[in-house]
Amino acid sequence: MMNRRMASWALFTATAGALALPLHAAEQATPKVQLKTSLGTIVVQLDPAKAPKTVENFLQYVKDKHYDGTIFHRVINGFMIQGGGFTPDMAQKPTRAPIPLEAKNGLKNDEYTIAMARTGNPDSATAQFFINVKNNDGLNAPSPDGHGYAVFGKVVQGQDVVDKIKAVATGNRGPYQNVPTTPVIIESATLLP
Structure with a gap:
């Protein structure tokens, strides 16, 4: 019994x-992250099946509150909006070690997708990301540099906010170009339940 x-x-x-x-x-x-900005809220849906290391990296920065108080520091209408690395006074935030490039994952740098920014070194992405404001086929793997940029999700809410950000006035600030003249602040980045 x-x-x-x-x-x-x-x-x-x-x-x-x-x-x-x-x-x-x-x-x-399909985790979702809410980016509350000074111009409105953006929700991005991540794709860990296609970009597992990139999503894990991004979510760790979200959990660590790294993005809270950073800005979209590079805005080029007709290209992309980039953020996640600088404070409003253009101080660069410290980051963890870079991650390997996951650009050959089948995801494309299409309008309203989110991808990792990097230097000329393909395995140099840390915290900075960008949102494509148009289809940027030249950033897909293999791009002209032979590597591409790793897309890891897409905007599912707040496309109008992305459109507001891409239209802000920009200028030079110290050695940096295409910096919004009025800071566009990421007030918080939160993993949604």
Whole structure:
């Protein structure tokens, strides 16, 4: 009798766990992050299936509150809006180690997608990201530099906010170009439930 109860309990536990796993996996399959900016709210849906290291990296910066109080420091209408690395006084925030490039994941630098910024070194992305404001085929892997830029999600809410940001007046600030004359602040970045 005891063995039958234990076997039934084990079967119930295994079945309940198996049933719960897909629900949890589905919740994690497409995490969403809310970027509350001084011009409105943007929600990005991430794609960890196609860009697992990039999504993990971005989410860690979100959890660490790294993006809170940073700005969109580079805005080029007809190209992209870039943020996540500087404070309003143009102080660069410290970052963790760079991550490997995941540009050959099948995702394209299309309008309203989010991708990681990097230097000329393909494996140099840290915290800075950009949102494409048009289809930027020249950034897809392999791009003219042979590498491309890793797309890891897309804007699913707040496209109008992206459009507001891309239209702001910009100028030079110290050695930096295309800096909004009025800072566009990322007030908070939050993983949505």
